[in-house]
Amino acid sequence: MGDYTFLHQLNIVVHIITGTTALLMGLVALLSKKGGRVHKRSGLVFLVLITLVIATALMGVFAFGANEFLIALTMLSGYQAFSGYRVLKSKSNKPKPLDILVAFLTLSSGLYFLYYLDAIGMIWSPVIIYSTVGALFIMIAYDFLRYLIKAERYRNIWLYEHIYKMIAAFTALLAAFIGTVLPQYHPYSQFLPSIFGTLLAIGSILYFRRKRTLTKNRP
Structure with a gap:
């Protein structure tokens, strides 16, 4: 080392x-x-x-x-895991101080990262860096906007949100691992795990949605 x-x-x-x-x-x-x-x-x-x-x-x-780019990756994976766990625990979209605080702290860290990006340098591909930070901001934006969803409607959404966030946290960690272990295959070793994770999350959500529908319609 x-x-x-x-x-x-x-x-x-x-x-x-x-x-x-x-x-x-x-x-x-x-x-x-x-x-x-x-x-x-x-x-x-x-x-x-x-x-x-x-x-x-x-x-x-x-x-x-x-490498300061670790901040962006850890923020994304960590926030998704935290938010996914909190969704499972509460099963509601009622605003809670801890969730709001963590979202604001993570958002501030992401903005700080972008502000000092020139000084940090593009260690990884710019596409990977901006898409990672962009995914983080989209997740935080959703977490604030979900408070506007009616509670009775959100009861049918929280499970899919939990599935997506936990799979996203896993694949963000996987992307960091593969991207570090196989640098000679950048940027493919960086974004292919994320594409795989997105498809897996969508497939899982569709599967459990269909399973829920069949259970409700069962005589």
């Missing part, structure tokens, strides 16, 4: 281990029966590990001067 200090090397090792394990736990959650014991436990472990991934990434940026 070059001339990195021991603490920097330790931070990198912890980041890699927690990130890889988070991907495995996310995969278990995706493949297990939804709402079941394995799904719930693996999903919770996934959230804990993503928190550690974010903490080590931010530590790398602010304490050791690592």
Whole structure:
């Protein structure tokens, strides 16, 4: 690891281990029966590990001067995971102080990142950087606009929102992992995992929507 200090090397090792394990736990959650014991436990472990991934990434940026683009990736994956978990817990769109605070902090961090982008430099492809930050802003905008949806209507939406956000968090982490491990295939190793995740989320939403409809119409 070059001339990195021991603490920097330790931070990198912890980041890699927690990130890889988070991907495995996310995969278990995706493949297990939804709402079941394995799904719930693996999903919770996934959230804990993503928190550690974010903490080590931010530590790398602010304490050791690592690639600042990690901020954008960790903000996107972390916010999606947080918001997806909160949707599952509340199952409503009633405004809550914690959700609003985290959204504003994440939005401010994203704006800060864009403001200092020239100084940071285009370490990754500009298309990847702007699309990542753009996806984050769209997610935050939706989270504010959902408060305008009528409560009775939102009761039919929250499940699909949870599905999309958790899959998006998983694939953002996957894109960061593959993009880092396979830099020779940029930008394809960066955006193909995101395309896969988007298709997976859409397919999952359509599947559960159809399942819900069949259950309601069952005599």
